[in-house]
Amino acid sequence: MPIYAPTDENLERAAAGIKRGDIIAFPTETVYGLGADALNPAAVAKIFEAKRRPFFDPLIVHIADKEQLQQVSSETNSKIIELTERFWPGPLTLVLQKSHIIPYIVTSGLDTVACRMPDHKIAIELIERSGTPLAAPSANPFGYLSPTKAEHVLDRLGDEVDIIIDGGECRVGIESTILMISDRGYALLRPGGIPVEAIEEITGKIMINRNMTDIPSSPGQLPYHYSPETKIRIEDKIRFDEEEACFLLYRSPEGDYPKERAEILSENGDLTEAASNLFSSLHRLDKMNCSVIIAEAVPEKGPGIAIMDRLRKASKK
Ligand code: TXA
Ligand code: MG
Numbered sequence: 001m002p003i004y005a006p007t008d009e010n011l012e013r014a015a016a017g018i019k020r021g022d023i024i025a026f027p028t029e030t031v032y033g034l035g036a037d038a039l040n041p042a043a044v045a046k047i048f049e050a051k052r053r054p055f056f057d058p059l060i061v062h063i064a065d066k067e068q069l070q071q072v073s074s075e076t077n078s079k080i081i082e083l084t085e086r087f088w089p090g091p092l093t094l095v096l097q098k099s100h101i102i103p104y105i106v107t108s109g110l111d112t113v114a115c116r117m118p119d120h121k122i123a124i125e126l127i128e129r130s131g132t133p134l135a136a137p138s139a140n141p142f143g144y145l146s147p148t149k150a151e152h153v154l155d156r157l158g159d160e161v162d163i164i165i166d167g168g169e170c171r172v173g174i175e176s177t178i179l180m181i182s183d184r185g186y187a188l189l190r191p192g193g194i195p196v197e198a199i200e201e202i203t204g205k206i207m208i209n210r211n212m213t214d215i216p217s218s219p220g221q222l223p224y225h226y227s228p229e230t231k232i233r234i235e236d237k238i239r240f241d242e243e244e245a246c247f248l249l250y251r252s253p254e255g256d257y258p259k260e261r262a263e264i265l266s267e268n269g270d271l272t273e274a275a276s277n278l279f280s281s282l283h284r285l286d287k288m289n290c291s292v293i294i295a296e297a298v299p300e301k302g303p304g305i306a307i308m309d310r311l312r313k314a315s316k317k
Contacts, residue, residue: 002154002158002161002162002163002164003150003164003166004163004164004165004166006027006122006125006166006167010163010165011122011125011126011129011165013163014026014126014129014130014163014165015126015129015130015131017162017163018035018036018043018126018132018134019037019130019132021036021037021040021042021043021046022036022043022046022162022163023035023036023043023046023047023160023161023162024126024161024162024163024164024165025139025150025153025157025161025163025164025165026122026123026126026134026136026165026167027120027150027165027167027168027170028062028118028119028120028123028170029089029090029091029118029119029120029123029170029171029172029193030091030118030172030173030175030176030192030193031138031146031147031148031170031173031174031175031279032138032139032146032148032149032150032152032153032164032167033062033118033123033134033136033137033138033139034047034050034051034137034138034139034153034157034161035047035062035134035135035136036134036135036136037130037132037134037135038059038061038062038072038106038132038134038135039101039102039103039132039133040103041103041105041106044059044103044105044106047059047137048105049160050160050161051137051140051141051157051160052141052142053142054142055105056109057108057142058106058107058108058113058114059106059107059135059136059137060093060114060115060116060135060136060137060176061102061106061113061114061115061116061133061134061135061136062115062116062118062123062127062133062134062135062136063115063116063117063133064117064124064127064128065117066084066085066117068117068133069084069115069117071099071133072098072099072101072102072115072133073097073098073113073115074097074098074100075097075181079181079202079203080094080096080181082202083179083199083202084117086202087194087198087199088116088117088119089117089118089124090116090117090118090119090193090194091116091118091172091174091175091176091177091192091193091194092116092176092177092179092193092194093114093115093116093177093178093179093192094114094115094116094179094180094181095112095113095115095178095179095180095181095189096112096113096115096181097111097112097113098110098111098112098113099113106135112180112182114178115133116176120167120171122165122167123167126165138175139153139157139161139164140152140153140156140157141156143226143227143317144156144227144228145226145228145279145282145283145286145314146175146226146279147279148169148170148173148276148279148280148283149168149169149170149280149283150164150165150166150168152279152280152283169280170276171276172193172275172276173275173276173277173278173279173280174193174275174276174279174303174307174310175192175193175306176190176193176194177190177191177193177194177195177196177199177306178190179199179203179206185207186199186203186204186206186207187206187207187208188206188207188208190309191306191309192306193275193303193306195302195303196305197301197302226279226310226314227314228282228283228285228286228293228314229286230246230285230286230288230289230290230291230292230293231291231293231315231317232248232292232293232295232311232315233292233293233294233295233315234294234295234296234297234308234311234312234315235294235295235297236296238253238294238296240256240257240258242291242292242294244290244291244292245261245290245292245293246261246262246263246285246288246290246292246293247261247262247263247293247294247295247296248262248263248265248281248282248285248293248294248295248296249262249263249264250264250265250266250269250274250296250297250298251264251265251266251267251268251269251296252264252267261288261290263277263282263284263285264281265277265278265281265298265307271298271299271301271302271303271304272302272303274298274303274304274307275303275306275307278307278310282314295311297311
């Protein structure tokens, strides 16, 4: 079984693997990542193979401290510094001009690179011990639900990775917010762990991607992303009269409901808690062999924006 506790010895072993060009699954505060040395194109290619991910879908580069951004991106200005001071370490990914040392396989041929500093001790330890930034997408097969536990990685990619570092359940549970910064302003490429309203306190109003026709579309926006095998249907008001269905509930329902076929994201409707439970609940429901997962819509504010984004994509499969 390739799941390893995050001991000194195992982290050293994982870092040695990264230096040799292996791929390693590791925890972050958002979801588990599948990492390789971002400066080693052959190692990065293994990530695409393991995930069966198309080469046109670029990867996020993970760094261990804010200063390391200078290694990854040639760009800097006071707004970028303000954003990293406020939100790093944390679930904000910035898309910036890449530096020449980042190979094009990481960026799918783009001159921009996505970069973030995770807010997770084990991730930071691994990057530091590896002595290189780590290119890492979420550690799931392309198109499937993101992993928020080591077991999710083992279930779907166990044959593809030698080492999965176990950091328990991911605290945020939903991927990072992706913000592109260019001379044309700010564009939100993916809602995520940091609510867009919080970023706008620094940037002012942010454009959403569809308003900027010539920026590369972020394949995270492909409609079939984040999908369980079971079909998903989103409803505003849930009735429990479909016998073969199971239910993803935003909060505790008032009346009776089929408990053995339901997952509750947050008993009292806290959106941050709901986001953190989204993927693990969907993983559990996907194992029940129901005809359909009926998901209760959540309010679209704060973390609710990212939750609805993932549910809509999952429901379009
Ligand atoms: O929370 C997260 O962001 C997790 C953890 C592991 O850090 N990572 C993650 O990676 O969700 P991934 O590969 O599943 O999603 C990254 C998204 C992709 O949709 C990709 O298209 C977009 O980031 N992306 C990467 N580089 C880009 C670039 N240069 N321009 C536009 N989009 C980019
Ligand atoms: Mg992903």
